Amino acid sequence: SQAVRADILDLLARGSADTRELLRLAGETAAEEGLSVYAVGGFVRDLLLLTPTRDLDLVVEGNGPRFAGVLAAKLGSGELTLHTRFGTANILFPDGRHVDIASMRREYYEYPGALPEVEKSTLRDDLFRRDFTVNAMAIALNPECFGELVDYYGGMRDLLQGEIRLLHNLSFIEDPTRILRALRFAGRYGFKPAKETAGALRTALDSGVLENVSRERFTEELLLVYREAEYRAIGRALVEYGVLSRWFAREYPWNFSGEDGDGSPLQRWLHTLSCLSGQEAEEVLQRLRLPRPFAAYTRTYFRLRGELAQVPPNLPDLDRILNRVPLWLVKLLAREESGEGAAGGGKVLAEYAEALEKMKLSVNGRVLLAAGLREGKTIGAVLARIRSAWLAGEIKSPRDEETLMRRLLAQTERKGQNLV
Ligand code: CTP
Incomplete structure (x- = not known):
């Protein structure tokens, strides 16, 4: 009805200008080519639900790929892919959005001067092949009927009823x-x-x-x-x-x-x-x-849970098991293990995850080599010492870290590179 059409025009007016322009251009192109084109499926559903719409599905009565070629040329931007055998095409835009274009079944409208009645029944068939009523609505895009809702199966009623x-x-x-x-x-x-x-x-x-x-x-x-x-x-x-x-x-x-x-x-x-x-x-x-x-990750997660159940709850032992595990996974484990019924280690694990999150380790092997340490055990020991200082909260900033590193370097010099 006209009221619904006005609503749809209003919804489109509130949405993205790019989408509006794309729809308008699709309708204009179809009219020039003597075709009809409709936006269908999830786009229509999400528009009516005031949910941000993402990708656009169009159905064309007629040759979809040819229509897509003309539309893509008009649009200028966008990469066109044709699946001529299936009568479908796709235009991918630089920002990642895309338009899928499908043809309605051909049998009926290839007769010269096919009647509008016949054309309508093919749209009806196309929509009937879909899954749910809320996904089986279309919006006409040709200029003379732009914004008209096609709803054969009660999709609008079901949207309203949820x-x-x-x-x-x-x-x-x-x-x-x-x-x-x-x-x-x-x-x-x-x-x-x-x-x-x-x-x-x-x-x-x-x-x-x-x-x-x-x-x-x-x-x-x-x-x-x-x-x-x-x-x-x-x-x-x-x-x-x-x-x-x-x-x-x-x-x-x-x-x-x-x-x-x-x-x-x-x-x-x-x-x-x-x-x-x-x-x-x-x-x-x-x-x-x-x-x-x-x-x-599923296997890693369960392996770590097994290992954590065995280890004494202190930071160095946890770090031995978890130091190569990504932070998100440590946090996930901590959240789960510190819940109800968790073993005594749960709290320490939470502390550990917190300490890891605060850790801004900037020293690494390369930095120590550049500072004059020779490759070997000492570098590992200095790194371990700095890491455990972060974990224990002895250092709290890159500046603290730098100070500690200088102190450790001076110490190794005195001891002839023999820190431990
Ligand atoms: N479809 C279907 N049966 C399926 C999958 C899809 O009938 N098993 C139809 C639906 O009508 C749907 C259309 O194909 O509207 C497009 O499918 P899809 O992209 O998966 O659905 P959207 O509704 O766009 O879903 P989403 O919002 O999750 O992208």
Whole structure:
């Protein structure tokens, strides 16, 4: 309706000028080429939710790659990639944003003078192939109808009600990764799966379709969860619906609580494993195809936890185990080990992490060589001494460090390079 169109124009006016210009240009280009073009999917959803929009998906009735070529030429900037076989194209801008361009199915509109009715039914089909009603809306971009919302499936109603709803009940069976997507979108926007959708989700899980998903695809979907600010709410839903216990074929004590929301996906991942045993974590790894750093850090994390449980709680011993471990991981370990039920070492570990954070070690082997020390044991001893002075709080600034270094150098001279 006209009211919705006015709202959309208003929303676009508040958004980025670059995006507005891009949409306008896309519509203008389509009109010149005798085509129709629409913004679709996540862009429309996020625009209507007042969430910052990221990438733009366009569908064109007609030859998408050709349209993309003309549009890219007009835009000037942006790198064009064509997938002619699939009727898709992509324009990547220098700032990292990108536009995906797809063609609607060809069969219908290749007749000369195809009727607008036919054209509409292809957009309807294109949108019907999508996952949820909130993802199946389009905004017309051609100048004569710029800003008109196309909403065949009640996407707007569901946005307002806060519901994630399938377009048809076999959707989870056809594409079981949508099970994770449903809960990810629900968690991201604070929505709920609609009643029938929750039912279809349970039915699909019970029927065992999740097992048809490859490890790669499942892992990919699971990692997308860890990119979400609301990953803990999503994780709890994955547990409650039994998605994780289905996939991993048993219940694990996933930790989707705590205040650790700001970390990187990798930090969040380790946090969610913090209540598992090393053995359980290893089982989890076997069921996934995690990127190498994820798998490697998972193993490191559990190895360190094992070692920390053995070591006497004092700074030098902790430092012996942790001095090559990245600070973020030490902090993660400290946070977890100093929680309730942690062994006596937890407090010292927290102190250690704090000291490490304050440490501004600027002396290294090269500096000492330049200062006249010969290569060998002495350099190691001087460095160790400076490091432990930082840890113990004996030195607190690069100036203190410099003073200590000079003192140690003078000492080694007196003792003939024989500090220890
Ligand atoms: N889609 C689908 N089924 C899938 C994956 C995607 O139907 N298994 C459809 C959705 O309608 C979605 C569109 O393809 O809107 C683009 O997918 P994607 O980029 O993953 O979705 P966005 O909605 O843009 O998600 P995000 O905000 O996470 O980027």
